[in-house]
Structure formats: structure tokens, C-alpha cells
Amino acid sequence: MNTYITNHMDDIKRALLGDKEAARRLTEAGVLLPCPGCRGEDAKHRAVMACVMIECPCGFMAAGYDLEEARQIWNTRAPILSAEEMEMLDEAT
Numbered sequence: 001m002n003t004y005i006t007n008h009m010d011d012i013k014r015a016l017l018g019d020k021e022a023a024r025r026l027t028e029a030g031v032l033l034p035c036p037g038c039r040g041e042d043a044k045h046r047a048v049m050a051c052v053m054i055e056c057p058c059g060f061m062a063a064g065y066d067l068e069e070a071r072q073i074w075n076t077r078a079p080i081l082s083a084e085e086m087e088m089l090d091e092a093t
């Protein structure tokens with residue numbers, strides 16, 4: 001886990017628990033949540049036609065009219081974590 005992610009860990013946890021305000025702060029900071037599909041951090045963005053797509057190698061994706069919107073969509077579609085997954089996240093910090 002890189003320091004950039006670690007600096008935003010509290011907001012990332014909140015966002016993963018469904019806090020839209022935390023997700024918005026992360027989006028403004030340019031931070032993407034771990035992939036909602038595989039929990040990986042390898043999602044990349046690319047321009048597709050008139051929009052921007054964020055894609056993970058596992059196939060999970062989000063698209064928006066610009067990078068900001070694509071990030072917002074990505075960050076707010078993360079599923080709510082189970083208690084076990086939350087513990088794993090705590091152990092990682």
C-alpha cells in the first residue's frame with residue numbers, strides 16, 4: 001500500500017462504508033478507491049470517444065464525461081464492506 005493511499009486511509013474507509021461525502025473528498029484529491037470488484041489498485045483511466053473510462057484489469061469499470069466524473073462514479077459505486085473486510089482493512093494500516 002503506497003503512502004498516497006495511506007494519507008487518505010480514513011476517507012477511504014468511510015467511502016467504503018458508503019459515505020458519499022468522503023467519496024467526494026477523495027475524488028477531489030484525485031484518489032480512486034480500491035476496485036469494488038477485486039479490491040485491486042491497478043485501475044487505469046483512458047479516453048474513449050467523448051468520455052473517460054476507468055478500468056480495472058478484472059473488468060470492473062466506470063465511465064464519465066470527464067476524469068472527475070468518472071472518478072466520482074467509480075468512488076461512489078464501491079460496495080459496503082462486511083465486518084470481516086473492514087477488519088482486514090484495519091490490519092493493513
Ligand SMILES: [Zn+2]
Pocket residue numbers: 035036037038039040056057058059060
Ligand atoms: Zn478489479
